[in-house]
Amino acid sequence: MSDAHERHRLQSLLDAMPPVAAMGIRLARLDAAGLRLEAPLARNVNDKGCAFGGSLASLLTLAAWGVLESRLRQTGIEAEVYVAHSELEYSSPLYEDLAAEAPPPEASAFSALLEKLRARGRGGIVLTAEARDAGGRVAARLQGRYAAVLRR
């Protein structure tokens, strides 16, 4: 599947989730360097005029979820991907549009996940994602453990 088709498929998946659509989340990039999601501040603002922590959590959780979902799909594997555990560090308030980037899964960890999926139909992997402002300062960071389960 081409990158353009894969981007379209993933954006459609996002748009089909009402809370994700409400946040105005847009897939800005999906390639070998990972996945980038963006969302307008106006739809994700809190009582203090900066990005709502729950929106940052959602964007980061989705970025890492999407990079894995997509990578599995491009490897020819149909699996459901769930977040199982996450740790979120909020470093500084963000007063601009939101953006989150997740790098692709680390190669050896991804191989180990594929092995687990082949052997017993499910497996877990640790992924990361970061939200930075336009100046490159980290606003929030996620480390998450995700579970993948083969579709029957």
Added chain:
Amino acid sequence: MSDAHERHRLQSLLDAMPPVAAMGIRLARLDAAGLRLEAPLARNVNDKGCAFGGSLASLLTLAAWGVLESRLRQTGIEAEVYVAHSELEYSSPLYEDLAAEAPPPEASAFSALLEKLRARGRGGIVLTAEARDAGGRVAARLQGRYAAVLRR
């Protein structure tokens, strides 16, 4: 301030945040036992028909935030409350309306926070929240560190 007034004030704060309003979050209870937030599944559903992880993260983050914000207000303190760090455990998929409960801050930790606010205008506290299904099974759990900063 009466509990009814405080509930109304807090619900107004929630409604004023676009991502929170989009999730349909309603303050269901606020009393000495803590705070309970609810949200309809239809507005918070993912691609698998169960509660979106980001919505659970938002609801849990807000429940603990709200219980502290409100408790400070009822103590006569005007402070901005921010989430600084959180750990989320997703135990089981939730196929029904979302609900999250946060107990009030533990008494000695709250006293320590008040002391820090008096001494230097800011302080932190660790809070918890849980999302359970109607049968009482935990779907997701948060432990979060929150920062409070006195308003000038």
